[in-house]
Amino acid sequence: MKPYTLTIIKPDAVAAGHVGKIIDHIVSAGFKVRAMKLMRLTPEQAGMFYYIHRERPFYNDLVRYMSSGPVVPMVLEKDNAVADFRTLIGATDPAKAAEGTIRKLYAQSIEANAIHGSDSDDNAKLEAAFFFSALEWVD
Ligand code: CMP
Numbered sequence: 001m002k003p004y005t006l007t008i009i010k011p012d013a014v015a016a017g018h019v020g021k022i023i024d025h026i027v028s029a030g031f032k033v034r035a036m037k038l039m040r041l042t043p044e045q046a047g048m049f050y051y052i053h054r055e056r057p058f059y060n061d062l063v064r065y066m067s068s069g070p071v072v073p074m075v076l077e078k079d080n081a082v083a084d085f086r087t088l089i090g091a092t093d094p095a096k097a098a099e100g101t102i103r104k105l106y107a108q109s110i111e112a113n114a115i116h117g118s119d120s121d122d123n124a125k126l127e128a129a130f131f132f133s134a135l136e137w138v139d
Helices: 011-015 019-028 043-049 059-066 081-089 102-106 121-131
Strands: 004-009 032-036 072-077 115-117
Touching: 004 019, 004 081, 004 121, 011 019, 011 059, 019 032, 019 072, 019 081, 019 102, 043 059, 043 102, 043 121, 072 081, 072 121, 081 115, 081 121, 102 115
Parallel strands: none
Antiparallel strands: 004 072, 004 115, 032 072
């Protein structure tokens, strides 16, 4: 099995109608969608997903934002998936993201930054298991 990463198209990008364009951008860059769904996180679930950031000053706002509307989590497979996907989405702060990256094109702010990407292979495994059971993966 190839390496994979976990992404979430976040509430700002879903609400703005950017899901189709973002998926096209991702697939055109060579990623294969192995699992995907449209769902809304409860505040408790958003808090669990971002538990690693619980001491950060932006945590409560982040939990509120991530549970404010529907999101689209996906498992994306590709050689070097984690690093290549972080290059594709650009810096956390869209003001600092490179031209042509997903955050430069679609993000509104450092919080409402359109899309998440796992930061390591270990976290990709944890994050994929958070959203998807083995039965939801498609080859
Ligand atoms: P993400 O890559 O999903 O990881 C943590 C999220 O916290 C980040 O994207 C942003 O949505 C949000 N966030 C809000 N403020 C900040 C900040 N100052 N620094 C980093 N992340 C932030």
